[in-house]
Amino acid sequence: MKRLLTALAFLPVAAFADPLKVENAYVPLAPPSSMAHAAYMELRNQSDASKELVGVSAEGYGMAHLHISEEKNGVATMSAVHMLQISADSAVTFAPGGLHIMLMHPQIPQAEGDHVHITLTFADGGTQIVVAKVMKASAHAHMLHNHGS
Numbered sequence: 001m002k003r004l005l006t007a008l009a010f011l012p013v014a015a016f017a018d019p020l021k022v023e024n025a026y027v028p029l030a031p032p033s034s035m036a037h038a039a040y041m042e043l044r045n046q047s048d049a050s051k052e053l054v055g056v057s058a059e060g061y062g063m064a065h066l067h068i069s070e071e072k073n074g075v076a077t078m079s080a081v082h083m084l085q086i087s088a089d090s091a092v093t094f095a096p097g098g099l100h101i102m103l104m105h106p107q108i109p110q111a112e113g114d115h116v117h118i119t120l121t122f123a124d125g126g127t128q129i130v131v132a133k134v135m136k137a138s139a140h141a142h143m144l145h146n147h148g149s
Contacts, residue, residue, distance in 0.1 A: 062105030
């Protein structure tokens, strides 16, 4: 028992944190020559404490960043998001035309049905891995329409 308690003391605190519920995580299939892809999903914080998302990384990509697309005075802009607060008992949606994860410099070509492992990093040092399916945008819209989630 003492060994177990000693071993548990060395686990990261984040291992015990409430993870976010992730729904509809996907990466739209991009043309083979594209050096930038995007990831979309919905993050639900079902805990009683807010969470601060401060970074992302993705297997198979040289870089990944939190971004937001907006229209300001009739001009489309995209900018980095350095911290995203997800309030307690709330949800944040990453969707085309808004918040998204930019996936830069793919190291291998994508194929429909592949999966991208994305690591979310939080201000408290915790991490959470999200598995996003690569699919045609039309397939994702069909999935949402037929299943509602």
